[in-house]
Amino acid sequence: MLFITDKALSFVQSFSYPDLLSRIAMTKINYIYYKKDSLYKDIKARLADKPNQLKDTYFLDNSEEEISRLVNLVHKQGRPAIKVRATLC
Numbered sequence: 500m501l502f503i504t505d506k507a508l509s510f511v512q513s514f515s516y517p518d519l520l521s522r523i524a525m526t527k528i529n530y531i532y533y534k535k536d537s538l539y540k541d542i543k544a545r546l547a548d549k550p551n552q553l554k555d556t557y558f559l560d561n562s563e564e565e566i567s568r569l570v571n572l573v574h575k576q577g578r579p580a581i582k583v584r585a586t587l588c
Contacts, residue, residue, distance in 0.1 A: 501530055501557040521577030524569045525585055531562050532588045 504527040511520045539558050546552050559565055566588060573585040 501527065504530070517576035518578060521573045521581050521585075524572045525577070525581050528566055528569050528573075528585060528588050531559060532566060534562065536560075536562050 504523055507523050508520065508527070511523060536559065539560075539562070542556065543558055546556060570585045570588065574582055577585065
């Protein structure tokens with residue numbers, strides 16, 4: 500799902516659909532908000548000896564930075580209700 504949201508965000512940014520862009524960003528925020536960076540590190544360590552699975556797995560080095568970037572995007576583009584949800588995350 501996170502690979503798809505990244506592709507959708509990059510595609511929609513080339514058009515002027517701010518509401519759609521903010522909704523996609525909020526979807527990604529919801530998916531990564533509840534996972535700690537330590538969980539990504541643990542998964543990466545478990546898959547270290549399985550390179551085929553490692554390339555198909557989504558990893559974030561710093562989820563706080565990514566969430567902050569997405570929240571800023573939502574604040575620039577989104578509706579008030581989505582802005583509030585993003586701020587709470």
